[in-house]
Amino acid sequence: MEEKKQDKKKSRGIIWIVIAIFAVFSLIAVSAMRPGGKSEREGWLEHKVSDLWSADYQRFDGTRDATLEAEGTVLRISTRTESGTLGISITDSKDNEIFSKQGLGTEEFEIEVPQAVHVTLTAQEHTGGFQIEYVQ
Numbered sequence: 001m002e003e004k005k006q007d008k009k010k011s012r013g014i015i016w017i018v019i020a021i022f023a024v025f026s027l028i029a030v031s032a033m034r035p036g037g038k039s040e041r042e043g044w045l046e047h048k049v050s051d052l053w054s055a056d057y058q059r060f061d062g063t064r065d066a067t068l069e070a071e072g073t074v075l076r077i078s079t080r081t082e083s084g085t086l087g088i089s090i091t092d093s094k095d096n097e098i099f100s101k102q103g104l105g106t107e108e109f110e111i112e113v114p115q116a117v118h119v120t121l122t123a124q125e126h127t128g129g130f131q132i133e134y135v136q
Contacts, residue, residue, distance in 0.1 A: 060084075072136050076110045081106050091118045
């Protein structure tokens, strides 16, 4: 009788270990498939709404993306580069490239775009920040 109780306890313990391992692997898989691109970020402070995306950071390496939309058709892009490289690519809803620029420094410019765009930022050891917003 005592052996059966110990066997049940061992079985329950093994089941909980298997569940815990499964949960950890599931969390890793979900975080790897998250929208927004793959990147390494340090000190990342981000603000994102339908018509604005901005972030300031100590280090950004990789890609991040977002879909923006608004009633306007002018997109203002402001970037701040302290070190590293930053590039941007903007496509429309049919995946047609509207704008692309690599080696962004500290600058601000406006471009005409449709009312919905997909923005992809690519960085290599970049320190700085950006703000992308529709303006009326």
